[in-house]
Amino acid sequence: MEKKKVRVTFQPSGKRVKVDKDTTLLEAGTQAGVYISSICGGDGICGKCRLIIKKGNIKANPTTLLSREEIRKGYVLACQTTAEGDLEVEVPAESRAEKEKILVDKDAQRFRALYPQAEEKTFFKYDPLVQKLYLELPKTTLQDNLADHLRFYREIRRKRKIPIMQSGLKVLRILPKILRESKGKVTATIGIRGETTEVIQIEKGDTTEESYGLAVDVGTCTVVAHLVNLNNSETIDAEATYNSQRVYGEEVTRRIIYAELKGPDKLREAIVNDINNLISTLISRNKIKLNDVMTLVCAGNTTMVHLLLGLDPSQIRREPYIPACTSPPPIRAAEVGIKINPRGLLYTLPSISGWVGGDITAGILATGINEVKSLTMLIDIGTNGEIVLGSKEWMVCCAASAGPAFEGSGVKHGMRAAAGAIEKVETLADGKVKYSTIGGVKPKGICGSGLIDVMAELFKAGFINRSAKLSPEASSRIREKNGELEFILVPASETQIGEAIVLTRADIENLIRAKAAIFAGADILVKSMDLELEEIEQLYLAGGFGNYLNKEKALVLGLIPDISPDKVQFVGNTSIMGAKMALLSREALERSYEITKKITYYDLITNPGYMDEFISAKFIPHTDLAKFPSLAKKL
């Protein structure tokens, strides 16, 4: 019997889709190209995928995540609802996962936001992983009658010291014709493949002017790509998008479970599609031919890299957390479906362990921890919080399962660093609220840097106490709604979304848990080396926060250890920065392998002291004020 089809129309976009009657509205949204927020991947747990039914009948599983009032207004959870007949639904602003650009196009702000904040280190020799060489081969004679293949290699070796070279049949097959038609004047594109160098392309004449590559940060939430001119190492343009795998689960673990149950193909297709869209936007905007893009270097956490390459991530979530592969070989990008030159190469930066990935290796490369004498810490706040401690002598690292609160997930009005996000809050004192949004538009939500500010200001204003409890008597902007306290950051009249932007008790708890997980991780890591937090000489704070992160407020919150602010530096997205360094320097790629061999992974989950530290860190700034001496004085 054929399944009954129903038509679902999503407002305000008006997008339509015809689906089987028992398809969830979340899945229908995916099929229609309407992205609906979801953290839990469709299990009815997160309550993010709220829709409003406008017309038509539905069937919905009961849920405690919607209030009676909301239900009366027609709210449903998309993942728990199917259509009984044709349907018209509205996707309210808070549920709209942004498929569109994260920051407004042509916006200098945007462009800067995608950039690393740290200065690019220049200690690596310029030597792109893939590069073009113009060659002029001498005429063949009876005395110089080497085969085309070896004559071609000989000429390359006159320009570059390459002991081991290889080429596929495709290049060898066209070699005689190209060499003769061009009278020996050709351009070879060579690429590093482990210990060997592959000639991946031969073209007639001199095409060296057109040589491009991409650095890509494959984040759990966001995918960022930089287009680089390989001739002068200039970054031409940047673009970002959300990782559309999140319909299969916002958290890494959820995606691993999905891959285990349903196979890794859909997840691979989702991320490959995202990267292809970014490439397509970048090359058309800059009038570059796809064929002249010869390579991309990706940095991502271990699971993201597994999913990109179609590797089996299932053991990463089980003790002892074994990845399939921490150092995937360079492959042809086309092998996973990425559309650049069909012979182009895809590199992934090596991971350190199942829970500390190539994005952190990139961060170490970008900040140069492995090169310095002083004790340095890197905290990268993303969907998880990874912490690296060390110097050129030794390095240790750990991953704190902070959750994605600081990326705006798991927070009612949380959002990514995109236009309309509150990125900065200067004061919350009654009557003096002062905030600013990305793009200067009306607010839609709060991004990571804004959340850190809000939390610190709530505390400074006395609206929350050291245990992060809201005090209803402290401000008229603290109200009870559906039996829960919340703080009104922006009244409904001032927002884009037709309702107030608030921070709920649950949001505050999530944020406190996240900061506690990160601080506890940093603390345990320092202790594990018999050191004290105050001995840290340099602290790098990394993450996709956009343009701005207020380190003083991060300290007030107890997110980072109490050291002198001049020792703290916000470095932005170090993942893409490291990827770009590798793209432009073979030495940097080799260094990234050395880093993963040199560093020791420290497992927090099995550390018996971690849970105590975590609980102690759930205060502002901490239960033990001795850990925050500079703050203790002020309190």
Place this chain on the structure above:
Amino acid sequence: MEKKKVRVTFQPSGKRVKVDKDTTLLEAGTQAGVYISSICGGDGICGKCRLIIKKGNIKANPTTLLSREEIRKGYVLACQTTAEGDLEVEVPAESRAEKEKILVDKDAQRFRALYPQAEEKTFFKYDPLVQKLYLELPKTTLQDNLADHLRFYREIRRKRKIPIMQSGLKVLRILPKILRESKGKVTATIGIRGETTEVIQIEKGDTTEESYGLAVDVGTCTVVAHLVNLNNSETIDAEATYNSQRVYGEEVTRRIIYAELKGPDKLREAIVNDINNLISTLISRNKIKLNDVMTLVCAGNTTMVHLLLGLDPSQIRREPYIPACTSPPPIRAAEVGIKINPRGLLYTLPSISGWVGGDITAGILATGINEVKSLTMLIDIGTNGEIVLGSKEWMVCCAASAGPAFEGSGVKHGMRAAAGAIEKVETLADGKVKYSTIGGVKPKGICGSGLIDVMAELFKAGFINRSAKLSPEASSRIREKNGELEFILVPASETQIGEAIVLTRADIENLIRAKAAIFAGADILVKSMDLELEEIEQLYLAGGFGNYLNKEKALVLGLIPDISPDKVQFVGNTSIMGAKMALLSREALERSYEITKKITYYDLITNPGYMDEFISAKFIPHTDLAKFPSLAKKL
């Protein structure tokens, strides 16, 4: 307008095909799977593709290659004839190119015939290019939490010293599942890829018992394959077939021209199909699974290797004779269409130049010229005659365009070393003719060793003189037919083919030309090193002659230099022997590369003295008897 179709039936096989009206009967035969002899590849020059029209009307180009009598009997040249309507034709025995096995199955004789005659050299360490390793990986723990990929490599490195390893995504993708389902007990198949070693397969449990490889001699005329057990280096079985590329031209140059005009695909498909058929026969006869055949090593002349890999051979026939590639990399056999394990590897032995190929590199490897102190010569008689001279100190080589006469082509009743071939002729003295055939059956034709014997015996009996002219008065078995003299070797009553087996004046001229080309090449090569022929301390005579080659008769004919017979050794098919050595030893493969770097190619075509030497060598044994002192005494 659609082309008119006609039906052509080939007798005695009864095979039928429907073709466009303007298709030549040669092409129709190819399409029907009926193999018709052809040397010139369809240019109407060789006169080998004779058919007899039984029923139906034809249109034929005029030819001087058929006598009036033959035309009256219905003979046509298949390549010069098209059908006007439905047709029935007979393929006479002399035109039948043998698609069937070259030697009778289950025939010890046959099996021996495919084998090299020289003893296998054992100076290489047993270390197959592709081999299986059984591994037991220790249990993963938090302390030993290396990624599957590196743990797997670590275990391989505990068994083998392998600095650089690689594996494709296919292996990495299944690794976690296989390791866990087999509790770490797995078999890895590793293969050499240039300077790196690839893990090409991982299987559950211990499968090391089943590990096979193939050595293949890709000859211009004949393709020979040996099936080898890689566990004990034992040759299990052998099989041979004709190279079905010969419908596109018997000679190498013809095939290059065909590839230039029509592209290399058909030629590649033809040889790949031949090799697949050999593999299929060998594995089904020996009850081996295709998946357990992990590799094949091919040796062939430079053009055959180009055509096998789909490389462009067009420059090989033009001065300065530049091949696309003399040292093709190992590739996945599936890349060219060869059906073994889909991840299995195909190796080709490196060539020395455009006209001295990997079959000769194999010959040097097999005879060990590059390892000995004494001055050694190798003459390999195939479709061309290649000559190597040297020792461990130095080596030179050249190629004499002898033509395929000694392989039985270009000789009216010539045939390959197959059942029914006259392989030995002891005397031709009138009344005392004594010959023997392969398989002891009635004769069908004469193979290479038989042709050498016949020529020598014709001379010894006084039926031909020193300039190889038949003397009609010397024997009643010399007759004139169609205005040309011929010698009746076997009367019609004693043959399988319903007519006498003869050697015509043209045949004798072809054979003399072939021997003269080879001898002149050897002579020039020796002179080029300021040496004399009598200084040769060891002479190896190689070729697909089957079981037998009478070196004294080769000397009488002047095919080989006049040195003591105890210094001459018939070594059979050294091409397959060298291929097998490489299959079984990485060291041997590496040595083959060293050989090609060490040896100097000497071009005969542009040597100003070569033509004079060639003309002088067209006498029996030679114009200059001083070059054959031992024969001069007897004459």
